[in-house]
Structure formats: C-alpha cells, structure tokens
Amino acid sequence: MKTMKLDNKNYYSNEADWQFMSVSQFKNFMDCEAAALAELKGEWELIRDEKPLLIGNYVHSYFESPKAHEAFIVDNRSKMFSSRKPYGLLKDYKIADRMIDRLKSDDFFNFVYQGEKEAIVEGELFGAEWKGKIDCLNVEKGYFVDLKTSKNLYQRIYSLRYGHTVSFVEAYGYILQMAVYKILLEKQYKKEFTPYIFAVSKEEIPDIAAIEIHPSRYDFEIYTVEELLPHILAVKRGEKPPHSCGKCAYCRQNKRLSSFIEVADLLG
Ligand SMILES: [Zn+2]
Numbered sequence: 001m002k003t004m005k006l007d008n009k010n011y012y013s014n015e016a017d018w019q020f021m022s023v024s025q026f027k028n029f030m031d032c033e034a035a036a037l038a039e040l041k042g043e044w045e046l047i048r049d050e051k052p053l054l055i056g057n058y059v060h061s062y063f064e065s066p067k068a069h070e071a072f073i074v075d076n077r078s079k080m081f082s083s084r085k086p087y088g089l090l091k092d093y094k095i096a097d098r099m100i101d102r103l104k105s106d107d108f109f110n111f112v113y114q115g116e117k118e119a120i121v122e123g124e125l126f127g128a129e130w131k132g133k134i135d136c137l138n139v140e141k142g143y144f145v146d147l148k149t150s151k152n153l154y155q156r157i158y159s160l161r162y163g164h165t166v167s168f169v170e171a172y173g174y175i176l177q178m179a180v181y182k183i184l185l186e187k188q189y190k191k192e193f194t195p196y197i198f199a200v201s202k203e204e205i206p207d208i209a210a211i212e213i214h215p216s217r218y219d220f221e222i223y224t225v226e227e228l229l230p231h232i233l234a235v236k237r238g239e240k241p242p243h244s245c246g247k248c249a250y251c252r253q254n255k256r257l258s259s260f261i262e263v264a265d266l267l268g
Contacts, residue, residue, distance in 0.1 A: 006120050006131055014042065020122065020131040021233075023177040026225065029232045030161075033242035035250035037235060044250050051092060054079060055202065056149045058096045060135065063103070063147060064117045092202075099149065099206045108210060109198055113145055114138055123184040126229045132181050143194040144181065148174060152201050153209050161224075169197065169211065178213060179221040 038044035115138030178195035
C-alpha cells in the first residue's frame with residue numbers, strides 16, 4: 001500500500017523502495033530475486049565499486065544546479081581529493097570535469113537540456129506504483145532527457161536478455177527505463193513524451209552523443225515488465241519464494257554444494 005508522498009529527501013529511502021517499484025529495483029529483481037529481496041530487507045548489501053557511481057553523480061549534480069554540485073563535493077570531499085602530495089582533485093574527477101566541460105560547451109546539448117531537473121514522476125503501471133527520477137523534464141515541449149556516463153560509447157556487450165550483442169544503452173537497461181518513464185509521464189500529463197539520452201564517455205578525451213530511440217524498441221521492454229512484474233510483486237510481498245540466480249555475489253556467498261554439475265552446465 002502506498003502511503004507516502006515522494007520528495008527529494010525520501011526518494012531513495014528504504015520505505016520508498018518498499019512502497020514503490022522503480023526501474024533499478026525491477027532490474028535488480030530481474031538479475032537475482034534472492035539478492036534483490038535480501039537487499040530490500042537490509043540483510044545484504046552488495047559491495048559495489050563506488051567510483052563509477054560517484055563519477056556519474058558528480059557529473060549529474062553539475063547539470064542539476066550549482067547548489068547540488070557544491071553539496072556533492074562537500075559530501076564526498078575525502079573520496080575526491082588526494083590526501084597525499086600532490087594534493088588536489090584525483091585523476092578520475094579531473095576526467096569527470098572534462099566530461100562536464102564537453103557537454104556544457106556543446107550548443108546542441110544546451111539547446112535540448114532545458115526543463116525541470118531531477119523531476120520525480122510516479123504512477124501506476126501493471127499493478128504496481130512506480131517511482132522515477134528524470135534528469136531533465138520539459139513538459140511543455142513533451143520530451144525528457146537522461147544523462148548517461150559510460151566507459152566508452154561504442155562498447156559491444158553480449159546480452160543474455162536480448163540474445164545478441166548490444167550497445168551499452170540496451171545492456172544497462174536504459175531503454176527499459178526510458179519506456180517506463182515515457183508511459184508514467186504520458187499517464188500523468190495526458191500527452192506524448194519523447195525520451196532522449198545524452199551520453200558522455202569516461203575516456204581521457206570524453207566523447208559525447210545525443211541519442212534517440214526508435215519507437216519499435218519499446219514493445220519488447222514493456223512486454224518484459226508486464227510479463228515479469230506480477231511474480232516480482234508476489235516475491236516482494238512474501239507470497240512466493242525468491243528465485244536465486246546462483247551466480248551473483250549474494251548467491252556465491254550463500255552457496256552450499258549438494259551434487260555435481262556437468263561441464264556443459266558451466267555455460268548455463
Ligand atoms: Zn543471485
């Protein structure tokens with residue numbers, strides 16, 4: 001049951017994660033139900049490499065507002081600045097500054113990146129209340145933009161879900177994210193919305209791209225949500241046991257051997 005009103009303070013809270021479905025939570029459940037549920041219950045926390053997330057948030061905060069960027073630097077000062085000589089910003093954040101410069105000096109980016117920053121959207125979809133946060137929402141012109149940072153923009157990644165090699169946009173579930181946000185916005189504002197992605201790479205000389213999504217790509221993503229969501233919600237409510245993927249960090253940690261697998265099983 002949804003009882004809370006979402007705002008910038010409680011958006012990422014555990015309570016909000018229990019009351020709402022989000023794209024990242026959905027992706028966690030798709031990866032491994034057992035790990036996702038244990039994380040929701042506070043029984044398990046994946047030790048993620050913090051750096052990529054911090055760099056992404058550093059770039060995001062700049063384009064949110066000067067105040068948000070300053071607050072981010074104050075909160076993360078110890079992780080961003082060297083405590084030994086030579087003092088100053090660590091190399092990764094110097095690259096992050098270059099990523100910001102590449103985007104902010106681009107006229108096309110500045111022309112499009114106009115609207116409400118970090119806009120919260122919520123609404124019902126396939127029997128769940130969803131929450132989403134949109135980097136830049138332009139209601140008047142009917143589009144929204146998400147900023148994505150990626151190691152390099154032209155990576156080719158094999159995806160089990162798609163069954164073939166895909167770009168980073170598909171591999172990280174960004175089309176699924178854009179598809180869900182598009183539906184939530186269209187329900188809320190009763191008009192059509194077009195998603196765009198501005199991507200910037202974490203290379204020494206960062207690359208940038210303005211990416212649109214062919215509408216034919218949405219059906220597969222929405223079908224995935226419709227197909228998997230009822231079971232995920234039942235697991236979240238404790239009505240069904242979570243399935244363990246058997247391969248993620250959570251599953252590896254809890255693994256007990258009881259029988260043999262054949263060599264071919266290693267390829268899944
Ligand atoms: Zn697992």
